[in-house]
Amino acid sequence: MNPALVLPVVDLRPLLPMLVLAATAAIVIVLDLLPPRERKDHLGFVSALGVVLTLIMTYWMTFSIGGGELRGFRGMVVLDPYALFFNIVIGYATGLVILLSMDYIRREGQEAGEFYILILLSSLGMMLMASAGDLIIVFLGLETMSIALYVLTGFFRHRLEAGEASMKYFLMGAFASGFFLYGIALIFGATGTTNLDRIANAVAAGAGRDPMLAIGFGLLLVGFGFKISSVPFHMWAPDAYEGAPTSITAFIATGSKAAAFASLLRVLLTALRGVPLDWPMLVWGLAAITMTVGNVVALAQQNLKRMLAYSSIAHVGYMLVGVVAGGSLGNGSVLFYLLAYTFTTAGAFGAILLLERDGREAVQLADYGGLATRHPVLAVALSVFLLSLIGIPPTAGFVGKFYLFGAAVKSGYVWLAVIGVLNSAVAAYYYLRLIVFMYMREPEGAPTVMAPSFSGALALAVALWGVVQLGVAPGPLFDLAQAAVIPLLR
Amino acid sequence: MAYLLTLVTFLPAVGAVLVLALPRRQEHVTKLVTLGATLVAFVVSLPLYFRFDPTSADYQFVEQKAWIPSLGVTYHLGVDGISVLLVLLTTFLMPLVILSSWTSIESRWKEFAVTMLLLEAGMIGVFVSLDLFLFYVFWEAMLIPMYLIIGIWGGHNRVYAAIKFILYTLAGSLLMLVAILVLYFHHGAATSVYTFDLPVLARYVLPGGRMQDLLFFAFTLAFAIKVPMFPFHTWLPDAHVEAPTAGSVILAGVLLKMGTYGFLRFCLPLFPDASLHYAPWMFALSVIGILYGAWVSTVQPDIKKLVAYSSVSHLGFVVLGLFTLTAQGMVGGLIQMVSHGLSTGALFLMVGMIYERRHTRLIADFGGLWKVIPAFSVIFLVVCLSSVGLPGLNGFVGEFLILLGAFQVDRLSAVLATAGIIFAAVYLLWMYQRVCFGEVTHEANRRLTDLTPREWAVLLPVLLFIFWIGVYPTTFTAMTEPSVQALIAQVQSKAQATVAAMVTR
Numbered sequence: 005m006n007p008a009l010v011l012p013v014v015d016l017r018p019l020l021p022m023l024v025l026a027a028t029a030a031i032v033i034v035l036d037l038l039p040p041r042e043r044k045d046h047l048g049f050v051s052a053l054g055v056v057l058t059l060i061m062t063y064w065m066t067f068s069i070g071g072g073e074l075r076g077f078r079g080m081v082v083l084d085p086y087a088l089f090f091n092i093v094i095g096y097a098t099g100l101v102i103l104l105s106m107d108y109i110r111r112e113g114q115e116a117g118e119f120y121i122l123i124l125l126s127s128l129g130m131m132l133m134a135s136a137g138d139l140i141i142v143f144l145g146l147e148t149m150s151i152a153l154y155v156l157t158g159f160f161r162h163r164l165e166a167g168e169a170s171m172k173y174f175l176m177g178a179f180a181s182g183f184f185l186y187g188i189a190l191i192f193g194a195t196g197t198t199n200l201d202r203i204a205n206a207v208a209a210g211a212g213r214d215p216m217l218a219i220g221f222g223l224l225l226v227g228f229g230f231k232i233s234s235v236p237f238h239m240w241a242p243d244a245y246e247g248a249p250t251s252i253t254a255f256i257a258t259g260s261k262a263a264a265f266a267s268l269l270r271v272l273l274t275a276l277r278g279v280p281l282d283w284p285m286l287v288w289g290l291a292a293i294t295m296t297v298g299n300v301v302a303l304a305q306q307n308l309k310r311m312l313a314y315s316s317i318a319h320v321g322y323m324l325v326g327v328v329a330g331g332s333l334g335n336g337s338v339l340f341y342l343l344a345y346t347f348t349t350a351g352a353f354g355a356i357l358l359l360e361r362d363g364r365e366a367v368q369l370a371d372y373g374g375l376a377t378r379h380p381v382l383a384v385a386l387s388v389f390l391l392s393l394i395g396i397p398p399t400a401g402f403v404g405k406f407y408l409f410g411a412a413v414k415s416g417y418v419w420l421a422v423i424g425v426l427n428s429a430v431a432a433y434y435y436l437r438l439i440v441f442m443y444m445r446e447p448e449g450a451p452t453v454m455a456p457s458f459s460g461a462l463a464l465a466v467a468l469w470g471v472v473q474l475g476v477a478p479g480p481l482f483d484l485a486q487a488a489v490i491p492l493l494r
Numbered sequence: 495m496a497y498l499l500t501l502v503t504f505l506p507a508v509g510a511v512l513v514l515a516l517p518r519r520q521e522h523v524t525k526l527v528t529l530g531a532t533l534v535a536f537v538v539s540l541p542l543y544f545r546f547d548p549t550s551a552d553y554q555f556v557e558q559k560a561w562i563p564s565l566g567v568t569y570h571l572g573v574d575g576i577s578v579l580l581v582l583l584t585t586f587l588m589p590l591v592i593l594s595s596w597t598s599i600e601s602r603w604k605e606f607a608v609t610m611l612l613l614e615a616g617m618i619g620v621f622v623s624l625d626l627f628l629f630y631v632f633w634e635a636m637l638i639p640m641y642l643i644i645g646i647w648g649g650h651n652r653v654y655a656a657i658k659f660i661l662y663t664l665a666g667s668l669l670m671l672v673a674i675l676v677l678y679f680h681h682g683a684a685t686s687v688y689t690f691d692l693p694v695l696a697r698y699v700l701p702g703g704r705m706q707d708l709l710f711f712a713f714t715l716a717f718a719i720k721v722p723m724f725p726f727h728t729w730l731p732d733a734h735v736e737a738p739t740a741g742s743v744i745l746a747g748v749l750l751k752m753g754t755y756g757f758l759r760f761c762l763p764l765f766p767d768a769s770l771h772y773a774p775w776m777f778a779l780s781v782i783g784i785l786y787g788a789w790v791s792t793v794q795p796d797i798k799k800l801v802a803y804s805s806v807s808h809l810g811f812v813v814l815g816l817f818t819l820t821a822q823g824m825v826g827g828l829i830q831m832v833s834h835g836l837s838t839g840a841l842f843l844m845v846g847m848i849y850e851r852r853h854t855r856l857i858a859d860f861g862g863l864w865k866v867i868p869a870f871s872v873i874f875l876v877v878c879l880s881s882v883g884l885p886g887l888n889g890f891v892g893e894f895l896i897l898l899g900a901f902q903v904d905r906l907s908a909v910l911a912t913a914g915i916i917f918a919a920v921y922l923l924w925m926y927q928r929v930c931f932g933e934v935t936h937e938a939n940r941r942l943t944d945l946t947p948r949e950w951a952v953l954l955p956v957l958l959f960i961f962w963i964g965v966y967p968t969t970f971t972a973m974t975e976p977s978v979q980a981l982i983a984q985v986q987s988k989a990q991a992t993v994a995a996m997v998t999r
Contacts, residue, residue, distance in 0.1 A: 376605075377602070380605075391638065396634055396635065396637070396638060397630070397631035397632075397634050397635050398631055398635060402631075402634070406627075406671070406675075409671070409672065409675060410565075410675045410678070410679075413672065413675040413676050413678075413679055414675075414679045418672065418676060421672045421675065422669065422672055425668035425669060425671060425672055426665070426668070426669075428664075428668055429661065429664050429665040429668055432660065432661060432664050433657070433661060436641070436657060436660065437657075440645060440653050440656075440657070443642060443645065443646050444645045444646055444652065444653050444656070445653075478562060479561070479562040479563060479564060479565075482562070482564065483564055486564070
């Protein structure tokens with residue numbers, strides 16, 4: 005008897021949101037080849053539309069699966085409320101970045117269809133990371149995301165610093181991937197599997213005492229440390245942030261960070277459960293060092309993109325506070341904070357990229373002298389984003405920090421919360437300095453002008469809406485975030 | 495009238511939106527709309543006085559709605575005898591401040607109006623919130639408008655002063671945030687009711703000991719910076735001197751009261767043991783503040799700086815009164831909060847008026863003003879005397895009650911604080927003498943114009959209350975007494991309960 009060819013039944017439903025993104029990317033590739041060749045605006049709109057569809061699909065799936073989950077490819081891909089929440093975060097990040105990019109890349113003379121395609125593919129990788137139930141899939145998502153981001157970082161070829169940034173990001177990222185893969189290999193050696201649930205089972209069955217497993221997880225954490233840019237693996241971030249196109253900087257700061265956190269938390273909560281390691285204390289130290297280094301170094305920055313890079317390192321420190329705290333409150337607050345941080349940071353970078361002076365982007369503090377008299381609306385918007393970064397109510401940033409530090413206090417890490425709030429006070433200084441320039445200084449030299457951009461204004465409006473809405477009525481989304489992590493904590 | 499407090503709190507914010515919609519060129523309309531918004535807010539707040547039941551110690555005009563149910567955060571508003579006068583003081587001062595800024599704010603009036611109105615909403619919100627989360631939101635949100643007012647419309651060194659102001663207050667209040675969270679989770683773990691509701695938390699007897707002490711310190715630090723108590727006062731002179739008149743008046747009149755209000759509303763009922771235990775320290779810091787503020791005031795060459803340091807001294811009295819935990823001391827403290835808002839507010843207003851005319855505030859640049867601008871000088875004298883504490887004017891009532899209370903608890907503090915009143919007479923009257931009496935020493939002062947009708951309109955309402963409180967304080971003390979008595983009873987019974995718990999353990 006010949007063995008009949010039996011095709012496995014592939015359930016594509018766990019991939020639905022990603023399939024929409026992939027389809028959009030494919031459509032944009034085709035449209036890119038068709039006329040008009042000189043203008044690429046429509047590609048941006050198509051991409052943004054695809055992202056909106058993905059978001060709608062995500063919301064719909066959230067409702068339709070309820071608290072359950074869909075598993076596909078033998079548990080390699082998991083679509084659960086947790087993944088869907090991150091799809092929302094990544095979806096907003098991608099949508100905002102696409103809207104911000106549209107007029108920006110034309111202004112810089114670098115308009116190309118690839119830009120949107122790479123953003124969409126990178127976003128696809130991010131969502132895959134959030135859905136990964138297997139270390140191999142985590143790695144697959146990580147590489148899909150990162151390789152697209154390396155290209156995007158160096159997209160402005162005429163700029164020297166873009167090449168430098170891209171090179172640094174790529175080299176560091178390659179190292180991180182190496183660590184990551186080696187970690188996966190060691191874990192596989194210790195447990196005989198790369199599936200997160202089966203690793204947890206193997207650990208429970210006694211593999212947890214194997215030093216190979218501990219080393220493997222250590223290497224894995226180093227890899228994640230690079231991707232979330234926590235100290236001491238943060239060195240690439242300031243250069244990459246500074247050299248990348250500003251909209252891509254926003255994407256690295258929001259989307260890639262959210263994706264890295266998504267799989268980091270999933271690995272910690274599922275596979276690492278039951279490992280006899282005191283990892284919360286390790287992360288305690290990382291959190292304290294990360295926020296302190298980020299904030300203190302940010303104090304000295306004159307370049308806004310660099311300042312926000314260090315500030316984003318500090319914010320990773322705050323989020324690690326939630327990781328340390330653990331439980332549904334701690335992990336839920338990390339998810340909520342990522343969403344709040346996405347709106348805030350995308351908004352802040354968006355405001356920066358809309359401004360130019362002397363034909364270059366306005367990234368120096370001095371460029372912002374007297375901006376409030378010239379562009380009052382933009383100045384108010386940027387101020388709201390900065391206040392949210394400080395954590396002043398009633399903005400999303402405040403509520404996010406409130407949840408994070410509340411979780412820390414609840415789990416008994418009061419001193420970590422104290423370090424966190426003192427850091428917020430330090431951070432207030434450099435954010436407020438920008439407000440000082442906008443409102444309390446007179447403009448010097450050539451005027452800073454705003455590039456008219458409908459899509460940019462739309463992106464800022466969405467970000468502002470997010471910041472205010474999460475600040476005033478955080479209840480529903482926080483409940484969603486908390487419900488998303490509870491199944492992982494079984 | 496079910497939503498009266500919401501209305502009072504958010505009317506100014508609605509006014510801010512209205513002003514935002516006005517075209518920039520219509521500056522006069524902007525001014526009128528702003529004044530109108532603050533007047534409407536004042537009128538709407540009047541029922542808080544007329545319908546207030548002065549015999550009840552309970553919260554009145556209460557509103558409560560779920561806000562973030564999963565955390566136990568509610569939108570809970572209400573006033574009692576402790577906060578009602580402060581709300582009224584805020585709504586009363588705002589129109590006067592707007593009127594005083596008519597010409598003294600020369601640039602960006604529209605932004606100024608929006609900031610002031612948002613500030614008013616924030617300030618009222620702080621006084622009417624009965625939920626710790628909501629309170630904290632208003633408490634922090636209000637910093638930003640004040641920061642902008644000092645930083646944009648202030649004097650030469652305004653940016654430095656503004657940043658100093660906000661970093662000081664932020665550092666203090668962020669530690670309070672951690673303390674709020676600790677209290678919340680502790681209460682939740684002990685009673686399995688997770689809530690930020692102040693009345694609920696205040697009923698809970700927190701065990702005495704290290705935790706209560708640390709929580710008390712965190713709250714006290716936030717409030718002490720705000721008051722400001724010695725040695726946390728160094729931001730105040732800078733902020734006051736650099737702020738525009740409107741900013742100084744609101745800072746002295748309302749913002750500083752938030753610190754003393756915080757002691758009354760949060761520190762005493764939530765941490766009674768620690769409050770009683772550390773009361774001697776608070777007395778000591780208050781008395782140092784009273785004397786130090788007075789002495790430093792005496793040597794100031796700048797009138798505005800003199801008034802700023804006098805605030806340190808006067809607020810020292812308030813804190814002294816509150817921590818006596820006697821009815822007299824606490825009612826006195828409350829009355830002194832209002833009185834200080836009126837007298838010091840008026841002093842800043844008048845310093846602002848004279849600064850607008852001469853563009854200087856140095857005492858040495860004046861002299862003999864009585865002959866040139868008699869009406870101004872007479873009112874200035876009344877205001878100075880009210881700040882000194884002359885019987886028959888408002889300042890006397892509060893200080894007298896405070897000293898009465900302090901004398902029952904700690905005589906040394908009472909005696910030293912009394913000396914502070916004498917020094918107040920020294921620095922204020924000496925300043926007055928150099929400014930208004932004698933011969934006109936500067937030619938520029940000969941052509942000064944006396945008070946304009948607008949300035950009369952700013953000052954007369956304040957004068958009315960300066961005399962009213964001075965002559966018949968019962969109108970106001972009667973409103974506060976039941977709440978104060980209830981607070982004292984609560985603090986003492988809770989303190990006894992913790993002591994009993996320690997004994998049985």
